[in-house]
Amino acid sequence: MSIQLTSNWLGTQRTGSDHRSIAPLSSKRGHAMTRTSQEINDLAEASYEYGFSTDLDTDIAPPGLTEDTVRLISAKKDEPDWLLQWRLKAFEAWQGMTEPDWAKLEIAPIDYQALSYWAAPKQKPVLDSMDDVDPEIRDMFDKLGIPLHEQKMLSNVAVDAIVDSVSVTTTFKATLAEAGVIFCSFSEAVQDHPELVREHLGSVVPVRDNYFAALNSAVFSDGSFCYIPSGVRCPMELSTYFRINSQNTGQFERTLIIAEDDAHVSYLEGCTAPQRDENQLHAAVVELVAKDRAEIKYSTVQNWYPGDENGVGGIYNFVTKRGRAHTDAKISWTQVETGSAITWKYPSVILQGDRSIGEFYSVALSSKRQQADTGSKMIHIGADTTSSIISKGISTGRGQNTYRGLVKVMRSAENARNYTQCDSLLLSSDCGAHTIPYIEVKNPTAKVEHEASTSTVGEDQLYYCRQRGMTEEDAMSMIVNGFCREVFDELPMEFAVEAQRLLSVSLEGSVG
C-alpha cells in the first residue's frame, strides 16, 4: 500500500525547523512557569494553522429548522420522493426526542433554530473535469495540502472533498470504476445508484437511534458513498476530506460504505475547520456494511478547530459511527481525535455474523478546554465473535477526557471474546481522565477482559531524554507518541506520520 499525501494535509505543517525555533525551556525549576503569557499564546495560536476561512461565494439557506427546511434541502438536491419521506420521518422523530445528557460533557445550549442547514459553495453545476473546480476551492485545498488535480496527484489515494455541506470533487473516479468500485458523493449516489442507497441507508444506524442521528437523517446534505463489489480488493485508499467553511452552519454529512462478500476497502477521513468564536455543530452519521468475509478499515484523523484556552469557539463533534459485520467479516475503526471543542463519538461494531471481528483503536487528546467523551460499542450477536478496544486518552491544559465503552454479549454469542484496554495519560494538574466501561454479558461462555491504567509523563522520562540532547518539547512529544504507539501502528503509514505530527503540534505549549 502506498499513499503519498503531501505532508500538511491534516493540518500539521507547523513542525520541522519552525517547530524547533521555540525557545528552549530553562531547567531551573519554576522558570518554565514564568514563560510570558504572550509566548504561551503564540504557541497555542500557532498550533491551529488551519484556522483560515476562504471567501467563497456561498449559497446559504436562512437559519431555522422546520419541515420546510427539510423539503428545501431535498428539493435543492433533486431527491426522489422516498428519500424526502425518509427525511421527514426522521424529522418527526427528532422533534420528539431530547438531547442525550448522560455523557460527561458540559455543553452550552444549542439553538437549533439559529443554525443554517444548507450551505453550498456556488459553482458551475456540472464538472466535466477536475479543471472545472472553482479555482478558489482548489486554492483552499492547496492551502490545506490536498491536491484535487488528478494529474498533479502522485498519490494512490482517491479523494472526495466536502466543503460545508457539498462534495466539490471526487478524484480518480475512472480508475476506481475499472475495478467496479463506486466512490462518489452521497448526492451522486442518490441519483446514480438509488437502489443501493435505498437498501442500506439507515440499515445500521436507524433514524431514531439517537438525537443527533435523527437530526442528521432529516437534514444531511452530502457525504461520501463507497461500494465495493464482491471479491474486489479496492485498488487504492479511499479518502474523504471534510472542511467546514461557512459561519453559523451545521455540517451534517452522511457516509455509507458497502463491502460485498469478500471485498476489501481501506477508507480515510480527515477534518479541519476555520477558527471562529462561536461553536459550530457537526453531526455526522457513518454506516458500514461488511458482508460475508469482507473487510472494512476506517481511519479518522480529526482536527476540527478545538476552540481557544478560554473555551471560546470550536466544533461540536457529535457523531454516530457504526458498522455491521456479517459472517467472517471484519470491521476496524481507528481514530485520532485531536480537535473539536466537544467530541461525542462511539464508533461501534455489530458483530452479527459468526466469527466476525470488530476492532477499535483510538487516540483522543483533550487540551485547552476541550472535552471528549468517546469510546466504542461492541455488540456480539454471532458465535465465536471477537472484538478488541484499545483506547488511549491524553488530557492536558484543562481538557477532560472520558472513555465510555459498551461490550454487549447477547445470548446467541457463544464463545464471544472481548479485550479492552484503556490507558489515560495526564499531562497537567487541571485536566481530567475518566474511564466508564459498561459490560453486559448474557452468555456464560463469553470471555471479556478489561484493563485500565492512568499515568503521567514522568519527570524522570523527560530528564532522561533531555540528558540525551532532546528539548523538553521534543521529549514530551516523543513520550506521548510512544504512549499512542499501538494505535498509530494501525494507521496507514503516511497517516501515522501525520497523526504523530498532529499530536506533537497539539501538545505544543503543554510542557512546564
Next chain:
Amino acid sequence: MLMVENLSTSIGGTPILEGLDLSVGAGEVHAIMGPNGSGKSTFAHALAGRDGYEIGGTATLDGVDLLAMDPEARAAAGLFIGFQYPVEIPGVNNMYFLRTALNSVRRARGEEEIGARDFLAVAREAMELVEMKKDFLNRSVNAGFSGGEKKRNEILQMAIMRPRLALLDETDSGLDIDALQIIAAGVNSLRSPERSVVIITHYQRLLDYIKPDVVHVLVGGRIVDSGDHTLAHYLEDHGYANFVNHDPDSAPGRPLTGTAS
C-alpha cells in the same frame, strides 16, 4: 576538560554535596568510589542539570560553564551520563530514540542530521561493541529490559553519542562477569585522547578491566581523597570506615599513593 570547583548541591534544602572539587583531563579515566548515599549519583545529576537541585560553585566542560545551561545543551556540549537507573519509555522504538538523541545534539552543534539509513550503519557498529542482538533496536527504550540489558543500552548510547565526557553511574552494578567484561571492553574501545570517562562504582572489580588514571573517594558530599588505581584495592580491602567522619587530610592507615591530576 572537566573542572569542578567547590560544587555544592542541596535537594529540598538538605545539603548533599558540600564543596566538591574535581578535575579531569582530556583522555583520562577517573573513578569515583564512595559508600551508599554519599552523593555520587547526585554529583552526576548536578552536572547533567536535573530539575530541583540547588547548586553552588562552578563546573566547566572545555571551559564552558555547564551550570548555566539546560540539560539538553549540556548534552550537546558533550556531557553524557550513564544512568544508574535507566528510564523506561514504553512505545518509543530504541532505534528511533537513539537517532533522535544523536540528531538533537548534532543539530544543536550546527552539524548535519543523519538519515535513517546512515544511522543504521552507525548503530550496527555500536551494537557490535556491546555485543547486542539486532532485535534490541526494535524494542521500546528500556521497557522490559533486564538489568544487564539496560546497562548495556547505556553503553550503546554512549558509543553512538560519542561524548566528550562520559559519567557512568554504577554501570557495573548487578552485572554478571560476562556482562561486566563486555561493558568494560565497550568503554575501553571508546577511550581516546579526546574523550574522558568518570566511572562511579562501589566495587574495584570493574576497575580490573578499565584501569583508571585516578581514583577518588567521595564521602559526605566531598572528594576526601584521590590516588592511583591502588586506592581502589585499598578501599576494597578496608572499606570507607577510615574516611567517614574524619578530616580527609588526616585519614590514617593508608599508604600514600599517587595524587590527583
